[in-house]
Structures are given as C-alpha cells and as structure tokens.
Amino acid sequence: MCVALAALLALSNSSAAFAQGRSLIRDAEIEATIRDFATPLFHAAGLDPDAIDIYIVKDDTLNAFVAGGQNLFLHTGLLLRTRDPLELIGVMAHETGHIAGGHLARTADAIESASKLALVSTILGVAAAVATGNAGAGAAVALGGGNVAQRSFLEYSRGQESSADHAALSYLDQTGQSAKGLDEFLRTLSGQELLSAARRDPYLNTHPLSQDRISAVDAHLADSPYRDKPATEDQIRRHARMVAKLYAFLKTPAQTFRKYPDTDTDLPARYARAIAYYEIPDFDKALTEIRTLIRDYPDDPYFHELEAQILFESGRPAEALPAYEAAHRLDPKSGQIEVLLARCLLALNDPAADERAVRHMESAIQTEDDWSSAWREMAIAYGRVGRIGDSALALAEQFARENKWREAEGQAKRAQAQLPQGSPASLRALDLEELAKREQEKKRSG
Structure with a gap:
C-alpha cells in the first residue's frame, strides 16, 4: 500500500501517531462520511461538532473510544465490520455519550503535551496497552508511570457505559434514527464475553458489557417510534462506499x-x-x-x-x-x-x-x-x-x-x-x- 503524502486515501501514516504499529490514516471522503453521520449526534448532545476531532486508526481490531476530552477514535476494523450505517451510527452515539458525560475528559498529567499529535501518539500507545491487557504494548510511549494506563486510562465503568447508552438512545431518538444498530453491535460483542482478553475484541476490554445494557436498549426499542426506521438511502450508499474503499486499500x-x-x-x-x-x-x-x-x-x-x-x-x-x-x-x-x-x-x-x-x-x-x-x-x-x-x-x-x-x-x-x-x-x-x-x-x- 502506498504511504506517500499523495496517496489517494492519503493512507499515509501520520508522523506522530505510531504505537505498536498503530497509525492514523487520512481520507477526505471517509472522514466526510463519518463526520456527516456524527454531526447530528453531536448537535443532539449539545456539543460543538467543530470542537470534536475524529481520528481513524489503522488497526484491524473492532474498537472505538474517546480520550483526552473531545477526541473520538475509530479503528478501521470497526468501520469494516459494521454491516450497515446504523451500527456505526449507534457506536458513535454511544461514544458521544461518553464525550457529553465528561467521561475521561481529563487525561493523566503524565501525557500532557503541547502538541495535539503528540497527545494522539500517547493515546494510541495507552489504548494498545489497555485494550490488550498488556502494559508493554504501549511501552514506546512515555507515560510517566508504569501503571497509569491500567489504572485510569480508557477504562470505563459499567455505570459510565450505562450512562453513555442512555444518552445514545436519547440522541438517536432526537435525530429520528433507530437504535437497532446499537442493539446489533452489543449483541455481536456479547458473543465474545467468555473469550480470553487476548482473543476478544479490545472494545470489550475498554467498554464493559452486561446483559442489563442490552436489555435497556431492547426496552427502548420496544417503545421507540423509530424502531423500524431504516437508514436513509444516502447513508447506505455512503457506508457501502466507505467499506469498499477501506477494504481495497487495506487488503x-x-x-x-x-x-x-x-x-x-x-x-x-x-x-x-x-x-x-x-x-x-x-x-x-x-x-x-x-x-x-x-x-x-x-x-x-x-x-x-x-x-x-x-x-x-x-x-x-x-x-x-x-x-x-x-x-x-x-x-x-x-x-x-x-x-x-x-x-x-x-x-x-x-x-x-x-x-x-x-x-x-x-x-x-x-x-x-x-x-x-x-x-x-x-x-x-x-x-x-x-x-x-x-x-x-x-x-x-x-x-x-x-x-x-x-x-x-x-x-x-x-x-x-x-x-x-x-x-x-x-x-x-x-x-x-x-x-x-x-x-x-x-x-x-x-
């Protein structure tokens, strides 16, 4: 895969974002698609869309997280494995709930940096450590404390997860969208709960799952007027293009x-x-x-x-x-x-x-x-x-x-x-x- 600046996907590695092989990718079309899917959710949450940075992480695992305040990270593995736009929108609605709720809004002093990209580099290293359960995975990044990642970074409590779910359901209703995508995503994750940390997707390590969360989404769907509302034709078209484009460049x-x-x-x-x-x-x-x-x-x-x-x-x-x-x-x-x-x-x-x-x-x-x-x-x-x-x-x-x-x-x-x-x-x-x-x-x- 070409990684020169001029690569169309400009799938060029961001120079400050390396951590155990993880890097950021840039693409005008894919970023515009994700941004357009997310912007109504940000508005529903009372957030300024322009203040939220969205990063695409070149990583095959199924993961998404927020860190450092208003930074949303989406792995290419997640984007490729969403079966329809409503799944991706549901995940982003949940992550928007974390942002609006101030979950992990402050990172440890040890990772403060004058450079936003230096912060991104650190976040990717710490995310690797937490998601894999291996503190050494982020060893290339200076944390200023060997256990910082395990103690406090990207570790959401079940209470925060439920809170983010509740907020997500509200945002989806406010934007007239079905929560079926979020429900399907959670059910996909539930099938991995019994796997060891090394085998399951990192999303479960950073986002604790419980049957109560699925039940809450199901209860919402039962009463939601948007339960059976499908994604728009434009959303379906753009999601399919995004997946095809990513697949062709990454495979x-x-x-x-x-x-x-x-x-x-x-x-x-x-x-x-x-x-x-x-x-x-x-x-x-x-x-x-x-x-x-x-x-x-x-x-x-x-x-x-x-x-x-x-x-x-x-x-x-x-x-x-x-x-x-x-x-x-x-x-x-x-x-x-x-x-x-x-x-x-x-x-x-x-x-x-x-x-x-x-x-x-x-x-x-x-x-x-x-x-x-x-x-x-x-x-x-x-x-x-x-x-x-x-x-x-x-x-x-x-x-x-x-x-x-x-x-x-x-x-x-x-x-x-x-x-x-x-x-x-x-x-x-x-x-x-x-x-x-x-x-x-x-x-x-x-």
Whole structure:
C-alpha cells in the first residue's frame, strides 16, 4: 500500500501517531462520511461538532473510544465490520455519550503535551496497552508511570457505559434514527464475553458489557417510534462506499477481487476494483475503471481525486492536474484535496504553478493545521517562491507536530533571522522556539 503524502486515501501514516504499529490514516471522503453521520449526534448532545476531532486508526481490531476530552477514535476494523450505517451510527452515539458525560475528559498529567499529535501518539500507545491487557504494548510511549494506563486510562465503568447508552438512545431518538444498530453491535460483542482478553475484541476490554445494557436498549426499542426506521438511502450508499474503499486499500488486491468480483456491477464494487488495480499497481486498468465511474458520475469529487492520484503516482503530474482541479472544484471545502492539488502544482516545476501552490496551501492549512505533511508542503511552496523565512517557519510547525523539538527549535531560529522583526510570523517563530526549548528540557529532566 502506498504511504506517500499523495496517496489517494492519503493512507499515509501520520508522523506522530505510531504505537505498536498503530497509525492514523487520512481520507477526505471517509472522514466526510463519518463526520456527516456524527454531526447530528453531536448537535443532539449539545456539543460543538467543530470542537470534536475524529481520528481513524489503522488497526484491524473492532474498537472505538474517546480520550483526552473531545477526541473520538475509530479503528478501521470497526468501520469494516459494521454491516450497515446504523451500527456505526449507534457506536458513535454511544461514544458521544461518553464525550457529553465528561467521561475521561481529563487525561493523566503524565501525557500532557503541547502538541495535539503528540497527545494522539500517547493515546494510541495507552489504548494498545489497555485494550490488550498488556502494559508493554504501549511501552514506546512515555507515560510517566508504569501503571497509569491500567489504572485510569480508557477504562470505563459499567455505570459510565450505562450512562453513555442512555444518552445514545436519547440522541438517536432526537435525530429520528433507530437504535437497532446499537442493539446489533452489543449483541455481536456479547458473543465474545467468555473469550480470553487476548482473543476478544479490545472494545470489550475498554467498554464493559452486561446483559442489563442490552436489555435497556431492547426496552427502548420496544417503545421507540423509530424502531423500524431504516437508514436513509444516502447513508447506505455512503457506508457501502466507505467499506469498499477501506477494504481495497487495506487488503490485498487478490482479496479485493474475491470480495468484489467482476460480476458485481454495483458502484462500491467498481470503486474497489479501481483501487485494487491501483494497488497492484496496474495503472492502465485502474484508469480504465475509474474513468468509467467518472463517465457515469461526473460530479463525484472522489472519483476525480482517484484518477488524479493514479496519474500522479505514474509520473504524469501535468495530466493529473486537471483531475485534481476538478476534485477541488467539486469539493472546495476539503483541505486534504487542496493539499494534494498544491503538491501536484509543485511537481510541475513551473514558477507560475508554484505561486498557485502557495495560494492553495495557505487556504488548505486553515483546516489542516494539525497535519504535519501539509506544513511540509507549505514549506516547499514558500521555498520555491523565495519566501525563506516563511518556509523555515512552516518547517518549525511541521517538526513541532512531529514532536521533533530540536529540529523545530532550529527552524524557528532560522525563521526569526529571515522574518521582519515584530511581525506576526516572527512572533510565532519565537513562540515555537520557546516551546521547543521547554519540551526538550522536559525530556532531559525525565
């Protein structure tokens, strides 16, 4: 699987999120789908959707959790194993209940960090320890106390689970959705309760299950006017596309072709096969597949994005540019697509294209400021147009998000030497220098 910045799924590993092989993945379409499913639930809970960060963890296990306040983590294993959108929505309604209830809103002082991505890295390490029952699983992450994970992190009480369930049922009713998905998910888990911790899915280790919880959901369903209300056609369509896309990127092409054979002419299957050919890589067949989808669905930004990715990866950035431009035009709010468009422009090695890349990166960074790869592209773009101070500042931002404090300090000093004294950019560079010094001192002092 391609893990370059330009990978369509941008299934590139987040540079600050490694813990026992766990990493974050980025994808504009999948994130938009999850966000659109979750936003009505957040509103029902009285939460600001923009204040909640959603992370997709590349991990085959069935798990989801909240941590560090308003951070929702969903494993790819969970996304792939949900049989319909109502199951995923039910799980997210439950996790929203944890957020609204303030469960685990405060993490241990030992994992405080100035960098959000450093916090994410720590959370993934601790989640691995708690979910597997093995404190050593998160040993790569500094916890400041060997038993912190086991004592307090991601360990929900049965009382909190019941409270989150009750809240979830309320949110589902408020949004006019059936709780059948949550019921089915809990019943799936109940079949694993007798398994050892090593064999059962981590969700059970972090979310204690009891028959009372299932009974409470059943009782709610009996009285709910939305009991038999199915998912909308749009939800079903988007969920099927998400599963097909994830499967094609995360499994081998052979597995994808078995699950989505040529005899399956539905859109998700065609999408999956296009990705599988890209993964082989057989770029010609991949282009043939995706272009038939574009012919049938010309206004779909993500099909244009895949075409652009295939062309870019095959060393044809000039041909990829119109496809990236089409994707951006059809989804102008996607910072991820705009970053990839800027990267394509930079690959043209043309001064006019470099100027356009700067404008796109300055727009994209407004929503992608936690993505270290975006800051790297920003640094390249600024360097190409001779804005050396701004380029150094962007590199300092990148290194800060990657927890590389020595490099961040060096680039922040370099930026200050180039930027006008007292300017907002110079003051930001000074802040980053001081932050980097503090973080290095904390590391030295243990």
